[in-house]
Structure formats: structure tokens, C-alpha cells
Amino acid sequence: MSNTKTISQVMARAKGFKVPNVGKIPTLxxxxxxxxxxxxxxxxxVVAGLTLLALILGLITMEYQLGDEITLDLGKVTVTVDGEVYSEADFEGEFKGQRLTEIMSKAFTGAISFGILLILPFVVFFSLLGTLYDDRRERSYLFWKSMPISDTKEVLTKFGFNVFAGPLVLFTWGxxxxxxxxVIVTPFIWAHGGSAFDLLWGPAPFISMWFGAAGTYWVLALWILPILAWLILASAYAPKKPLIFAVVPIIAIVVAESILRTGDSVILEAIGSRFVEFGYIMEDIFDHANRMQRDDIKINLLRPGDAWTALMAxxxxxxxxxxxxxxGAFLAGAIYLRRYKV
Amino acid sequence: MTAVVEAKGLGKSYGSFRALKGVSFEIPLGRIVGVIGVNGAGKTTMLNAILGLIRYDGELKVLGRDPAADRASLMNDVCFISDVATLPRWMRVNEVIDYVEGVHPKFSRATCLEYLGRTKIPPTKKIKELSKGMVTQLHLALVMSIDAQLLVLDEPTLGLDILFRKGFYAALLGDYFDNNRTIIVTTHQVEEIEHILTDAMFINDGEVVLYESLDDLAERFQQVTMEAGKAEAAQALNPIYSEATMGLETLVFDNIDQAKLQAFGQPRRVGLADLFVAIMTGADQ
Incomplete structure (x- = not known):
């Protein structure tokens, strides 16, 4: 047992080196x-279950009605309906020029997760509104405060988790x-003579999509960080119903502005601008990507590089x-209230 | 002896209401102090100040630290159970244990599991599914597994039945308390904790009206049930309290020689609850 020196002991020996106390953050x-x-x-x-159920029902219905008329083959995918043969070249509108492989692989990596991404804003919104308020309501803050964790660390880990880390779980669900x-679609492709690898698994950008979507979400979260911090401040303050205490002050300001006829509502403009500015940045990125890419690709999925570009911008x-x-001001307020509001 | 808590002119106001009116006291290591007072007397305010939960006026040092500024580091050496059922209701028993193990450097998981082994608490149940008594047992097991110097208990057994309450204090005294720890406890069931206390502190109206060791109290205060016709003469010794039940008058005396009291009847020790009533009503008379 001579090698039991821990890293922190070794670090502690190195003179003047202070180990930042992050050891408790995983537990928090x-x-x-x-x-x-x-x-x-x-x-x-639940959402994933419903999505898969819809997918399976859709596949069975399609198989039942059109099963005999679809032929898939790499390079020349054709769909025969009522004796008429359609191929990729016949796509109209938004899908014109798309290759079926891309549509399929992107549909199964991006669009299928739509339901899960739909719940993300609700999860973030209500977790922030609830987190400090619920501790007070169930009086568990007295237990949390009996532990050697500062109120600053409490509030910041709650904020950091619910804004940045928690949503990663949802992206992973996606x-x-x-x-x-x-996996479910694969046997259907095989049944129609297609190669599941060439059509679906090979081109499917799921890893890159995970990083791209998560990264881009993080950049959006950074833009709307003041709004999210306002929510946790309401959670720290509200004597009851934090939703009301988050929303009513905003409505009150808007009403006051309209009575004073100050023109456009400054506060709504400020809130909206967080989304609008982020939107401009993403628009630039997509425009740029479209110019750089081949003409035949119109559906864009988020890529990790885009998130990085958006962050830099x-x-x-x-x-x-x-x-x-x-x-910063809202978080400081939340920390102050957590500290002294008993 | 080292002082665990040192208060000098400790005060706290809520608006114009002075919950704590500049109290001064010292609590040394190795004591079990019962803080006794009616609701609203300032007990919880005082404990909250000691635990760094509120800001206060005056000077306060707990284990040499300023609790309002240093709560997080103070909690390495101080544990508390404020009120019953403050454990997070949505957590499972083993998740709470994992959490405390993750954040508290002085927590022993083995000790905690040993205490829990003596109870019927199922480790995978959610806290909201446990009975009130079990939640308290769990909280006590967690707290007793932390090697702290000061344990503060604010009404830890409120609403529990007598068997749980007895078991709670028996465990505290038998398994936890020693000369290197101090316990501060408040409860309305004064009689039940009297035998474990070393000191009593009476608080009334934001002020400490009495703070002495139980040994000193036993010497200082005596009660005598008057033999027939002697009550009148006993008034000369300034009894602090008198109570008549079924025609017999019992007087409580402060600092009167036992030999003198024997002239009126057999002097007896005054229970803490009776003493509290005597001093509080005496102050009003």
C-alpha cells in the first residue's frame, strides 16, 4: 500500500498550487x-415511444398499401405507384435535387427527434423556475444548507445543470x-432490395448531428442566458407560484410602457433581440454553408463546426x-436570496 | 475549556420586532444544552444565527468562525436538523446517502449503513414513501455518521410518537455524544430530554433569562409542598412561584438553604419543565 498517495496529496505538496474545489460538482x-x-x-x-409507434404504424400502412410497388436500389431508387415510376429526378419543390439517401438519413437522424426537441424548452423553463422554489416549499433547503456547500455553488450548479448539462440528456435521447x-427501418429496406448501409447507416450523420445540435443549443442558451437567469431569480424570490412572479413583472413593465407611450416596448425588444441576434448568426452560417456546398444539397443539418462558428460570432x-x-446581476440576486431568505 | 459558541450582544430584528435582544453567552465543548422557551421566544432565531442561516447584529463565533460569512466551511464541523422532515422528499434513501458521501468530507458511509441496519428503512424507497418516524431515523443516522463537533437539533422529534422520541435520544446519547462534541437541542417535550442535558438555557422574549448547568440548577432551586398552616411563614423566604393542587400548596425557592426549607416540608428537586413554568410565570407576576 505504498502507492496510495492521492493526486490531491501530490498537488498539495506542490508549493503555491491551489487545487480548485470542483470535487463536489459531480455529486451536485x-x-x-x-x-x-x-x-x-x-x-x-414517452415521446420516443410514441414516435416509434407512429413510425411502425406508418411503415406497416405503407407496406400494406404500396408494398409491392416500391423498389429501392442504390443509385436508382424508384417508387412505383399505380404503375407509374417515380425516381429522384422527379422530386419537386423543396426536395428537388435531393438524393433519396440524404433525405432518408437526415430524416432518421434529425426529423425523428423532433418530438424530443419540442419538450426541451419546457424542461429548461420549468426546471429553472422550480429548482430553488421547490427547495423552499418542501423545506429541504434546510437540509442542503446543513452540508458544506456554499450558496453560490448551489445556485450556479443548479443553473449550469439545468441550462447546459440537462439538455444533453435530451439530445442523447434523440x-x-x-x-x-x-434499426426498425432496416428490414423494410432489405425487403425492397435496398442496401440499408448505403441508403441509411452509411450517410447518417448522427454523431455529428449530436454535437452540432447540442453545440448550437448551447450557443442559443448563452444568448438567452439573461432570460434563463431571470427565471432562477424568480425561483429564488417567489413566495408562491414562481411562474407568476417571473411573468407578471414583465407584463407590468410592458403595460407601463404602453401607458407612458414610450413607443416600442424596450423590454420586449430586449427579450426578442436575444433570439433575433442568434437567428442572424445562424442565418449567416447557413447562407455561407449553402454557397460553399454543392448545389444539390438544400437540407442543412447542424454540424459541430457551425456551433463553433456561431460561438465565435x-x-x-x-x-x-x-x-x-x-x-450576472440576476444570478447574484438569486444567490443573495438563497443565502439569506429563510 | 474551548468555547464552541461565543455570542456577545447577539441580536436580530425583523422590521421593528426584535426577535433576539443582544444576548451574550458561551457554550463550551462537551455539553448538551437544552434551549427552552415558548413559541416565538427567539430559540429558532438564535439557532439560525449560529448555523449561518440568517444575518445578525453583534458578535458571534462558532468554532472560531463567523457563521454568516462562512456557513459552507462551518458545515464541515457543524451538523443540524432544523425541524422534522427536511430531507428532500423526491430522493431515494440510498441517493441521499450517496449525496452526503459526495459532498461531506467527514461522513462515514459504513457508520451510516450500520445505523440504518438497525431500522426498518428500505434503502431503495423514496423519502416521501417513508413514515415520519423513519424520515427522522434516517436524518439522525446521516447526522450521526458525520464526525462533527457541534450538532444543533431544532425540534427534531416534533409529531413523533413516544417510542421514536425515546429511541432518538437514546441513540444520540449512547452512540454519538462524547466529550469532543457539543449538542444544542430545542424541544417542547422538556421532560423527555431532561436526563440527557448537561445545561439548560431559558429564552424569553428574545433574552436569555437563565443559563446554567443542571447540577447547579438542582442545587439552586428547591420545591417544597407546604405542611398544613406553614405556607404563610414560607412567604418570608421569597418563593419565586407557588402552585396549589388539591388543597396542597407547593412553593418554589431560589437559593435558599435546604435546612431552612425543611421547616416547611420535604424539599425536592424541581423538574426542568416545572422550573421553566416557575421562572416564566414568576417573571410575569
Whole structure:
């Protein structure tokens, strides 16, 4: 047992080196995860189940009605309906020029997760509104405060988990759903003479999509960080019904602005601009990507590189940083209230 | 002896209401102090100040630290159970244990599991599915598995039946308490904790009206049930309280020689609850 020196002991020996106390953060994150089980496990599981059910029913219906008339073959995929043969070249409108392989692989990596992505904003919104309020309501804050964790660390880990880490669980659900859906579709492709690898598994960008979607979401979250911080402030403050205490002050300001006839509502403009500015950045990225790519690709999926580009563009924006001043103020308020509001 | 808690002019106001009116006291290591007072007397305010849960006026040092500024680091050496049922209801028993193990450097999982082994608490159940008594047992097991110097208990057994309450204090005294720890406890069931206390602190109206060791109290206060016709003469010794039941008058005396009291009847020790009533009503008279 001579090699039992821990890293921290070794670090402690190195003079003047202070180990930042991050050792408790995994435990704090795990607690938040357990607290959000409904939004992060139960709800996406139900949505994923319903999505797969719809997929299976759709496949069976299609098989029943058109089964004999579809022929899939790499390079020349054709769909025969009522004796008329359609091929890729016949696609109209938005899908014109798309290759079937791309449509299929993107549908099964992106579109299939739509339901799960739909619940993401609700999970983030209500977890932030509830987190500090629920501790007070069930009086468990007295237990949390009996542990050697500062109120600053409590609030920041709650905020960090619910804004950044929790949603990764939902993106992972989306990824898992894609893979299961592709497994289900595979025998149907085989039944029609297609190669599941060439049509679906090979081109499916699921790993890159996971990073792209998660990364882009993080950049969006950074833009709307002041709004999210406002929610946790309401959670720290509200004597009851935090939703009302989050929304009513905003409505009151809007009403006051309209009575004073100050023109456009400054507060609504400020809230909206967080989304609009992010939207401009993403639009630029997509435009750029479209110019750079081959003409025949119109459906864009988020890629990890896009998220990075968006982050860099955001950091260079003054409006982005003005927002972060509010984020800091709201979080400081939430920490203060957690600390002294008993 | 080292002072665990040192308060000098400790005060707390809520608006114009002064919940704590500048109290001063010292609590040394190795004591079990019962803080006794009616509702609203300022007990919880005082404990909340000691635990760093509220800001306060005056000077307060707990284990040499300023609790309002240093709560997080203080909690390495201080444990508390404020009120019953403050454990997170949505967590499972084993998840709570994992959590405390993850954040508290002085927590022993083995000790905790040993305590829990003596109870009927199922480790995979959610806390909201446990009975009130079990939640308290779990909280006590968690707290007793932390090697702290100060344990603060604010009405830890409220609403529990007598068997749970007895078991709670028996475990505290038998398995946890030693000369290197201090316990501060408040409860309305004064009689039940009297035998475990080393000191009593009476709080009334935001002030400490009495703070002495139980040994000193036993010497200082005596009660005598008056023999027929002697009550009148006993008034000369300034009894602090008198109570008449079924025609017999019992007087409580402060600091009167036992030999003198024997002239009126047999002097007896005054129970803590009776003493509290005597001092509180005496102050009003």
C-alpha cells in the first residue's frame, strides 16, 4: 500500500498550487439530474415511444398499401405507384435535387427527434423556475444548507445543470431514438432490395448531428442566458407560484410602457433581440454553408463546426455581452436570496 | 475549556420586532444544552444565527468562525436538523446517502449503513414513501455518521410518537455524544430530554433569562409542598412561584438553604419543565 498517495496529496505538496474545489460538482450535478428525472427521463421516454409507434404504424400502412410497388436500389431508387415510376429526378419543390439517401438519413437522424426537441424548452423553463422554489416549499433547503456547500455553488450548479448539462440528456435521447428507428427501418429496406448501409447507416450523420445540435443549443442558451437567469431569480424570490412572479413583472413593465407611450416596448425588444441576434448568426452560417456546398444539397443539418462558428460570432457581439451583465446581476440576486431568505 | 459558541450582544430584528435582544453567552465543548422557551421566544432565531442561516447584529463565533460569512466551511464541523422532515422528499434513501458521501468530507458511509441496519428503512424507497418516524431515523443516522463537533437539533422529534422520541435520544446519547462534541437541542417535550442535558438555557422574549448547568440548577432551586398552616411563614423566604393542587400548596425557592426549607416540608428537586413554568410565570407576576 505504498502507492496510495492521492493526486490531491501530490498537488498539495506542490508549493503555491491551489487545487480548485470542483470535487463536489459531480455529486451536485447528479442530484440535479435525479431531481429532473421527470423531464429528462420519463417525458422523453414517452415521446420516443410514441414516435416509434407512429413510425411502425406508418411503415406497416405503407407496406400494406404500396408494398409491392416500391423498389429501392442504390443509385436508382424508384417508387412505383399505380404503375407509374417515380425516381429522384422527379422530386419537386423543396426536395428537388435531393438524393433519396440524404433525405432518408437526415430524416432518421434529425426529423425523428423532433418530438424530443419540442419538450426541451419546457424542461429548461420549468426546471429553472422550480429548482430553488421547490427547495423552499418542501423545506429541504434546510437540509442542503446543513452540508458544506456554499450558496453560490448551489445556485450556479443548479443553473449550469439545468441550462447546459440537462439538455444533453435530451439530445442523447434523440440520438438513441434515431438509432432505434433506423434499426426498425432496416428490414423494410432489405425487403425492397435496398442496401440499408448505403441508403441509411452509411450517410447518417448522427454523431455529428449530436454535437452540432447540442453545440448550437448551447450557443442559443448563452444568448438567452439573461432570460434563463431571470427565471432562477424568480425561483429564488417567489413566495408562491414562481411562474407568476417571473411573468407578471414583465407584463407590468410592458403595460407601463404602453401607458407612458414610450413607443416600442424596450423590454420586449430586449427579450426578442436575444433570439433575433442568434437567428442572424445562424442565418449567416447557413447562407455561407449553402454557397460553399454543392448545389444539390438544400437540407442543412447542424454540424459541430457551425456551433463553433456561431460561438465565435456571438463572443464578438456587443449585444451578447450587454446581456451577460444582466445574467450576472440576476444570478447574484438569486444567490443573495438563497443565502439569506429563510 | 474551548468555547464552541461565543455570542456577545447577539441580536436580530425583523422590521421593528426584535426577535433576539443582544444576548451574550458561551457554550463550551462537551455539553448538551437544552434551549427552552415558548413559541416565538427567539430559540429558532438564535439557532439560525449560529448555523449561518440568517444575518445578525453583534458578535458571534462558532468554532472560531463567523457563521454568516462562512456557513459552507462551518458545515464541515457543524451538523443540524432544523425541524422534522427536511430531507428532500423526491430522493431515494440510498441517493441521499450517496449525496452526503459526495459532498461531506467527514461522513462515514459504513457508520451510516450500520445505523440504518438497525431500522426498518428500505434503502431503495423514496423519502416521501417513508413514515415520519423513519424520515427522522434516517436524518439522525446521516447526522450521526458525520464526525462533527457541534450538532444543533431544532425540534427534531416534533409529531413523533413516544417510542421514536425515546429511541432518538437514546441513540444520540449512547452512540454519538462524547466529550469532543457539543449538542444544542430545542424541544417542547422538556421532560423527555431532561436526563440527557448537561445545561439548560431559558429564552424569553428574545433574552436569555437563565443559563446554567443542571447540577447547579438542582442545587439552586428547591420545591417544597407546604405542611398544613406553614405556607404563610414560607412567604418570608421569597418563593419565586407557588402552585396549589388539591388543597396542597407547593412553593418554589431560589437559593435558599435546604435546612431552612425543611421547616416547611420535604424539599425536592424541581423538574426542568416545572422550573421553566416557575421562572416564566414568576417573571410575569
Amino acid at each position: 450535478f447528479k442530484r440535479e439530474y435525479l431531481d429532473q428525472r421527470t423531464g429528462l427521463i420519463t417525458m422523453p421516454m 440520438l438513441a431514438l434515431s438509432i432505434v428507428a433506423m 456571438s463572443l464578438a457581439s456587443g449585444k451578447f455581452w450587454i446581456g451577460q451583465l444582466f445574467t
